[in-house]
Amino acid sequence: MSLLKWCDEGPATVSLQATVDDAIQTMLEKQVGAVAVIDEEGVVAGMFTERDVLAKFALSGRDPKRTPVHELMSPMVEMATEETTPSEALQVMLERHYRHMPIVDDRGKVLGIVSIRNILEARVDDLLTQLDAKHPAGAKA
Amino acid sequence: MSLLKWCDEGPATVSLQATVDDAIQTMLEKQVGAVAVIDEEGVVAGMFTERDVLAKFALSGRDPKRTPVHELMSPMVEMATEETTPSEALQVMLERHYRHMPIVDDRGKVLGIVSIRNILEARVDDLLTQLDAKHPAGAKA
Numbered sequence: 001m002s003l004l005k006w007c008d009e010g011p012a013t014v015s016l017q018a019t020v021d022d023a024i025q026t027m028l029e030k031q032v033g034a035v036a037v038i039d040e041e042g043v044v045a046g047m048f049t050e051r052d053v054l055a056k057f058a059l060s061g062r063d064p065k066r067t068p069v070h071e072l073m074s075p076m077v078e079m080a081t082e083e084t085t086p087s088e089a090l091q092v093m094l095e096r097h098y099r100h101m102p103i104v105d106d107r108g109k110v111l112g113i114v115s116i117r118n119i120l121e122a123r124v125d126d127l128l129t130q131l132d133a134k135h136p137a138g139a140k141a
Numbered sequence: 142m143s144l145l146k147w148c149d150e151g152p153a154t155v156s157l158q159a160t161v162d163d164a165i166q167t168m169l170e171k172q173v174g175a176v177a178v179i180d181e182e183g184v185v186a187g188m189f190t191e192r193d194v195l196a197k198f199a200l201s202g203r204d205p206k207r208t209p210v211h212e213l214m215s216p217m218v219e220m221a222t223e224e225t226t227p228s229e230a231l232q233v234m235l236e237r238h239y240r241h242m243p244i245v246d247d248r249g250k251v252l253g254i255v256s257i258r259n260i261l262e263a264r265v266d267d268l269l270t271q272l273d274a275k276h277p278a279g280a281k282a
Binding site: 020021024025027028033050051053054055057058059064085086087090091094116117119120121123124126127128129130131 | 161162165166168169174191192194195196198199200205226227228231232235257258260261262264265267268269270271272
């Protein structure tokens with residue numbers, strides 16, 4: 001349950017049939033930067049993120065109410081499970097350039113969405129102490 | 142020079158006269174999530190970010206080539222200087238919900254843009270060790 005308890009309550013999801021308009025409205029209502037796109041069983045088909053909006057939609061001239069989100073979502077190469085540790089999740093997100101990662105059960109059903117921000121906020125006091133201790137004035141990185 | 146050396150080379154900037162199209166093209170070319178909007182002296186007027194694209198532009202129906210970026214940019218309440226430590230910068234970004242922060246000189250001229258990702262990547266090995274050490278299986282956050 002380690003990662004799950006750091007997630008925001010109730011993962012932000014839209015259905016595979018949703019439009020880009022639906023997905024962006026959900027992101028704005030939930031104040032998140034990504035939604036999981038799920039099928040009728042709750043299984044994750046992909047993520048749709050602020051980055052997808054920027055790179056695939058914003059300059060496309062397409063109508064958000066007529067653009068299916070599944071056409072623009074990003075497939076997830078890696079997902080977390082309840083066994084994934086915070087450091088494993090952070091490492092994967094940094095390597096893959098994800099900012100969010102779904103946490104799924106053994107059938108791929110979404111349990112939560114963890115973000116880099118969730119992990120930082122859960123550990124911010126430790127991390128700040130660590131950063132300063134490791135970075136005396138004038139030291140080289 | 143501590144924070145500056147962690148920034149990407151050459152800060153991503155657009156002029157106050159730029160359009161949303163210019164700003165998004167710059168973000169895509171430089172593969173960054175934010176640009177500093179600067180005046181003719183290089184002084185930071187605000188930031189335009191993926192979040193601004195999502196919240197203020199994507200569903201607006203406006204033409205990106207005819208929308209001035211200064212209408213949609215976010216003013217910066219806090220900026221970093223060369224004296225700001227990595228932990229101070231991270232703390233401000235988490236509190237203010239920034240993902241990027243300009244580093245400016247004493248006249249407000251942009252020297253670089255630091256992101257949460259820059260700080261994490263510069264310190265990832267330490268942080269990963271720290272996260273696991275502080276988070277034994279089953280422990281409460």
